[in-house]
Amino acid sequence: MEDRVAGEATPLTRGPYRKGIERREQIIRSAAEVFGELGYIGGSLRTIGDRVGASPATLIQYFGSKEGLLMAVLDEWTIQTAQWAMPGDPPGLEYFRAMPAIMEFHVDHRGTLELFLTMAAEATNPDHPAREFIQRRYAETVRHWTAKLRQAVVNGEVAALTEEQIEAEIRILIAVLDGIELQWLLGAELDLRRLIATHIDQTITRWQSTQSNSLETGQLRMP
Amino acid sequence: MEDRVAGEATPLTRGPYRKGIERREQIIRSAAEVFGELGYIGGSLRTIGDRVGASPATLIQYFGSKEGLLMAVLDEWTIQTAQWAMPGDPPGLEYFRAMPAIMEFHVDHRGTLELFLTMAAEATNPDHPAREFIQRRYAETVRHWTAKLRQAVVNGEVAALTEEQIEAEIRILIAVLDGIELQWLLGAELDLRRLIATHIDQTITRWQSTQSNSLETGQLRMP
Incomplete structure (x- = not known):
């Protein structure tokens, strides 16, 4: 061969x-x-x-x-997932409000999701050939989503957040999506769309309240 | 052979x-x-x-x-991880407050974490021999953590939450831990302990505020 x-x-x-x-x-x-x-x-x-x-x-x-x-395969995955990326790429908070609808796509394209999570978990191995692709994909998502949240702050849609807080919020949000999809793929009986819709609602409410400022205190308390 | x-x-x-x-x-x-x-x-x-x-x-x-x-390997993993399970198994909210300390163990035992996430991602395949183990592990974690949050509700440590809300909160929390650890294993520059500490602080604050009741509204709004 x-x-x-x-x-x-x-x-x-x-x-x-x-x-x-x-x-x-x-x-x-x-x-x-x-x-x-x-x-x-x-x-x-x-x-x-x-x-x-x-x-x-x-x-x-x-x-x-x-x-x-x-x-x-990864190129094809990029093309496929780009097709269902947020239509119109809405600005600020609207972007996050549109996320639960994307869960529909995941529910209908279980294999696409499984491929991504399996490759991501395997790529925790530094020698994995998909590592760079997966790292780039996460970096792009973090960059795109932080830009949307920053926009929401600038537009006064949410309370003031520092750059560090914005990145932390986005990384946690990505973690929620990956983690809950993993539980769903493992057969947990859960309504993916509804769970994410509720979580996004809560998160936006928290971003809008001044409570989000207590983050800073929480962080300073850490060693 | x-x-x-x-x-x-x-x-x-x-x-x-x-x-x-x-x-x-x-x-x-x-x-x-x-x-x-x-x-x-x-x-x-x-x-x-x-x-x-x-x-x-x-x-x-x-x-x-x-x-x-x-x-x-999975039996050994169970023994190893049981050793660093929450010392004294604290009740109610104390249980969640103790979680960031456990991140230290993860940072020091990267291989243990990588094994779990890799097996979990592979076990999204229904034929995987670790699937039952992984499913049981998630079910046990959901059961144990929901009991702690239920206790916090009963003790008046947090606002009233329905059973459905309690399970949703715990599933999202597990998702955050899995997802953020995945990003960390993929090489993201983040302070795992601090990020989780901040997130737990925020989550507890939200549980304590009446705001968490807006969840119900959020859920009813879903189709």
Whole structure:
């Protein structure tokens, strides 16, 4: 099994163009499923290939290597999830108010969610090939969401928050979404959308009250 | 490689008793590391054995199967984490106030945390052998923590909360801890203990204010 770097080009030139594209998409879908179920390390090229009737050698021919296939899966994931990203990218607090609706997408696309959480947990290993992708994804989310909360502060939609408080609030909010989705994927009987809607409501109420300033005191009390 | 069911007994009778126990513990430590790094499916018996100079056959001899080894790792994990469980199991709100101190343990035992999160993410796959263990662990945590919050309500330490609200609050709190630890393991520059301390302070303040009753309104508003 040779390890090609630019394996993608091969089927496009060899077989009919359209068939090659379709085959490639089939393999990516199978790989996304298998990596979500068994992890990247545990999901073998054989298992991925078996689901679409292709040999590991064919997979290598298309993607150069298992890592190349992972990158194709993550690119596809980025495109898929960008499609349901907040329509219109609303400003300030509106952005957070629109979040529960996104839970609908997650409920309907369980595999997409499972893939992300499995890759994120595996990527806690510094040598994991998806680590940089996952880190970049979190960094982008933190940056985008802190900008929205900062905007809400500037517009007077919420009480004054320091930069440090804004980042802490956003990191906790991301944690809530990841963590509650993990519980849901593990089979907990919970209404994902309703739980998140309630949590977002509470969080916005807290941001709007001066109570959020007690954060600072809480932080100073720490060693 | 035969698949024994009661493989553990073998080294205890064959070799010197103490040496067998030590070898077993070495293998469990290596497996906990490897499963945390590569996942259960991705972490092979060969990789685990290589770190302690043992063959896959020896591992099977000790634990019967790879699944048997996983069960031994999870049992050991239960014992280890029980040791740092809240000393004295404080009642009501005190229980939650003591939580930031536990973050210290996590910071010092990164591998333990990584193992749990990796197994939890993998166990979103219904066929994963750790799924029942992970589900039981979450159910126990939900039960124990909801009992503490219920106690705080009964004692008048916090405002009145319905049973549904209590469970929602606890599930969100567990989500925060899992999610923020995941970000930390992924290399985010954050002060785990301080962030959690601030969050617990905020949460307790919210529980104590009548504001928490607005939850009900928030929930009724949902479809």
